[in-house]
Amino acid sequence: MSVTYKVLGQANPAATTTTTLYTSSSTVVVSTLVVCNQANAATTYRVAVKPTANTLSTLHYVAYNSSIAAYDSVALTLGITMGTAENVIVYSSTSTTSFNLFGTEII
Numbered sequence: 001m002s003v004t005y006k007v008l009g010q011a012n013p014a015a016t017t018t019t020t021l022y023t024s025s026s027t028v029v030v031s032t033l034v035v036c037n038q039a040n041a042a043t044t045y046r047v048a049v050k051p052t053a054n055t056l057s058t059l060h061y062v063a064y065n066s067s068i069a070a071y072d073s074v075a076l077t078l079g080i081t082m083g084t085a086e087n088v089i090v091y092s093s094t095s096t097t098s099f100n101l102f103g104t105e106i107i
Contacts, residue, residue, distance in 0.1 A: 001106060001107070002106070002107045003104055003106055003107075004104065004105045004107070005102075005103075005104050006102070006103070006104075006105065007100065007101070007102055008021075008028065008030065008101040008102060008103045008105075009021040009022035009088065009099070009100075010098070010099065010100050010101070011090060011099050012095070012097070012098045012099075013091065013092060013095070013097070013099075014095050015092065015093060015094050015095040016091070016092075016093060017091065018056065018089055018090075018091050019089065019090050020087050020088070021087075021089065021090045021099050021101055022087065022101050023052065023085065023086070023087050024083065024084055024085065024086050024087075024105075025084060025085075025105075026084060026105050026106060026107045027081070027082070027083060027084070027105075027106040027107075028081070028082040028086075028103055028104065028105050028106070029079070029080070029081055029082075029103050029104045029106070030049075030078050030079070030080040030081075030082060030088065030101060030102075030103040031077065031078065031079065031102050031103045031104065032075055032076065032077050032078065032101075032102045032103075033047060033075070033076045033078060033088070033099065033100070033102075034073055034074070034075050034076075034099070034100040034102075035068055035073065035074045035076070035097060035098075035099055036072075036097065036098045036099075036100070037069065037070060037073070037094075037096060037097050038071070038096045038097070038098065039070060039071070039094055039096035039097075040071065041094075042068065042069050042070055043067075043068055043092055043093050043094040043096065044066060044067055044068070044092070045063065045065075045066055045068060045090065045091065045093070045097055045099075046061060046063060046064050046065060046066070046089075046090065046091040046092075047061065047062050047063040047066075047076070047088070047089070047090055047091075047099075048060040048061045048062065048087075048088070048089040048090075049062060049080055049082065049086060049087070049088055049089070050086065050087055050089065051085065051086050051087075052085040053085070056089060062076075062078065062080070063076065068097070088101055
């Protein structure tokens with residue numbers, strides 16, 4: 001068994017666009033998601049975890065329309081375990097929000 005600590009995904013999605021930040025290809029432990037608002041106004045964001053075969057629905061969200069202040073960052077310590085072919089999905093109300101996902105792949 002190989003364990004790799006790494007940046008799992010990074011994205012700066014377009015405004016109001018649901019974006020796949022990461023798709024697992026093995027067993028994964030997601031440790032931290034950093035959300036960064038780079039604008040001079042507050043914004044909202046969403047985070048969901050779902051199996052690839054499923055359609056995104058309300059049961060997948062771990063954060064929904066959460067607010068983040070202007071020029072601020074939020075670190076979500078998640079500890080989420082994921083199997084193969086599961087996705088972390090992100091969304092922001094503006095195009096000035098970046099998402100950085102960190103964790104461990106176990107192969």
